Amino acid sequence: MHPLKRISLSLVLATAFATACGDDGSDTDNSSTGGPITATNATATDTPTTADPTADPTNGATTNDPSTTNDPTDPTGDPNDPFVFDETPPEQLVQLDRMGMPAVATAVISKELKDNYNASTPSDDAASTFVPDIVMNLVGLHAALDDDLMTRKLVPCAKDTCVAQAAPLVVPDTLQIDISKQAGFPNGRRLTDPCVDITLAVVMLDLSAPGQTAATLADVPVNPPKNDKEFAPEFPYLAAPH
Structure with missing residues (x-):
């Protein structure tokens, strides 16, 4: 095939599927929401108490043991825990985005439906709410x-x-894993999996045709075959940014 044709195909496919495997950006249209939404927690103020002048000041006294004192700014309750988790109740939050299978919300959901799609759930997918689109x-x-x-x-x-x-891959739009089977997209998603190329093959090619499989476009490849920087050997494994 002429090199210009190959470049043309790669550019067109890359444009249609702007979100590659290692970079699933938000598909949310915030124009109707006025920007990010945050939730705040109200903190009750303790009622002041009056000291009892007849009380023994040593009665019930406590010591400030650093090993048992919790940092009030640490929601995990453990000052030695490097991970801090937001414990805001779910009912106080607003869902602005969701991402199960790569490229679904990006490429096959119309712009005017993206906010509705991102605010919906897999139950809506199973009810075929977005199938016509x-x-x-x-x-x-x-x-x-x-x-x-x-x-x-x-x-x-x-x-x-x-x-x-x-x-079976996109309805409902969830990423599933069966630990009894070999790991690899679409059974889970490893960092090195060519998941967008695989998704493209499933939605574009007749997989029953001789010589065509879900790996056909990954063998071209349509997307870059590897990172320009190696993955890190330890969690979170992603390469450091430039």
Whole structure:
């Protein structure tokens, strides 16, 4: 295949799926929310008490043992714990974004529905709330990209075949893992998995065609095959930013 055609296909696919495997940015449209929403906790003020002048000042006295004193600014209650967790009750928070399978909210949910999608739940997905919109956008992707796939001697999937292949992955939009099976996307998601290339293959290619599998586009590859910096050997494993 001519190099210019290969570059053209890569650019078009990369544009359609702007969120790559290592960079799932928020798909939230905050224009209707006026920006980030934060929750605050009200703190009750203790009622002042009057000291009893007849009381024994040594009675009930306590010592300030650093090993037993909790830092009030540390919600974990353990000053030696390096991890600090927000304990704000869920009912005081507002859901602004969600991300299960990569590229679903990015590529196959229409802009005017993104806020509704991000505020919804997998139960809404299972009820097929967003299925018509997903199918419409899937058809649009094929209209734009099928000729490029065929130029590479690849066989695009027909609409019904694409929906049948993709539905178990994106409806509901959750990332699942079965610990009895081998790890690797879509069974979990390792940092090195070419998950966007795999997702693209499932929604764009006829996986029953000879020589075509979910790894076909990962073998091209459409997205960069590796990081420009190595992963760290310890948690959280991500490479340090430039």
